[in-house]
Amino acid sequence: MTMTRDEAVRTARGLGWFSVGLGVVELLAPHAVARATGTRHDPVLVRACGVRELATGIGLLCARDPEPWLWARVGGDALDLAALAAGRTGRDDDRWRAGATLAAVAGVTAVDIACARALPRRATPARDDHDDRDRSGWPEPAEAMRGRALPFDVPPDLRVPELLRPYPTDGSPT
């Protein structure tokens, strides 16, 4: 699976919201999640997974660079796959649920990996090699430019209000 960087940026936001949603469900309804996935997991473990999903989801939504959070999701996917494999009950009616869940998690893992691989910074034109210390914009040394625009008539509406000017301005008593 390949995707362009623009697609990856949009997919990363979608995965972020997906993580937040899944995390909330795992935190609030761990028993239902265990039943739906056909596994026999301790609710504490399911809630821990929920906390992890929430953290990666918020990270994906808030971070400037979502790539590390996508790799964090890939790591979480690996843990989920291992936990699902270990937690199967062996009952017939659970078997197809566990299989479907494993397939779904594997699919999401593939999306996570494709997205993370498509995200590294794009090649951009490099800056020119001027030294910033030479970039004054002045024709002469900076000190020589001090006050060069004077006399400058500040528009009346932008002058310091008369009442706030230094008092007395000429040292004479009023």
Next chain:
Amino acid sequence: MRALCWHGKKDIRCETVPDPGIEHPRDAIIKMSCCAICGSDLHLFGGFMMGMKAGDIVGHEFMGEVVEVGRDNKALKVGDRVVVPFTITCGECEQCRRGNFSVCERSNRNKDLADKAFGHATAGLYGYSHLTGGYPGGQAEYIRVPFADCGPVKVPDRLSDEQVLFLGDIFPTGWQAAVQCDIQPTDTVAIWGAGPVGQFAVRSAILLGARQVVVIDRVPERLAMAAAGGAVTINFDKESVLDRLQELTQGKGPEKCIDAVGMESHATRSLDALYDRAKQAVMLETDRPHVLREMIYVCRPAGILSIPGVYGGLVDKLPMGALMNKGLTVRTGQTHVGRWTHDLLRRIEEGQIDPSFVVTHRGRLEDGPALYETFRDKHDGCIKVVLTP
């Protein structure tokens, strides 16, 4: 034509869109020769501005050649080389006649929406949300310029594009920030943010005769460029802004403070910045006003706060007690570009300043999405990006 279009947070794409056409007899169509990514475009990129719609063309710093004019436009002719101010102005309303171009009463075609958001509508802006008129922006091969007999500034061929491009926004913005400080020869002017507007504010304050200009930032390349312009620099990652400003002003504080940062301020080891981040993440606050708080705190009583940095909505924990009791004057607003362009063009022609100093990165329109990221992340020493078609 190709244009950079906004599709959501962190999602700007170079797309093929329909060419613009004349819609009103005062219009003109400009063929873009170069445009820039402005720091305030990053607020759109970060999803901090309200009123954007998927597919909106962005960009408000651009120049080019007139290729078509409306029948009532007697000021321009095909072939003119112009820089276009980012504020769209009719030139006829009460505010325009007073020179308050950024609050033109007629150019915002979504006045009802803007009235609801801000109480009264402000001027239309190119590529800067439907709150400011929903006009297509200038990061495109062609741009429709409304009221084109009023705003665009003709520029002489002997000056390069990069010398005059910034007359449309960041140079007048830095200049107005300094002018509204009403700088006296004894003043210390402290400027938060050494991005493009901060750089022009430094040079403007020096041209206007400030005794001392201090710049606060943490990006080494930006601080170096500010120092080259004549500023004393404070790296807020490495030293205390409050202590250094006290030391530089003999304990009295700077008379004039300029916020060239706006709604996305960062701070190091500062609880209020963490608080803002948390509130912004859960949508309880739209803007992060750390710089405003710091300016109010450090400014000398009876001083002036000048705020060219863009804010979009609501802030929290603003120290009104200090602001009121210290008798500070606050001057804000988008730039009245048309007030300053002719004077600044004269200064460029006379060689007082060469605004192209600020450009660090150049690319084509299709490089735009990647260069937005480079600029946002201040990666590779990026200070100002210029794009060509």
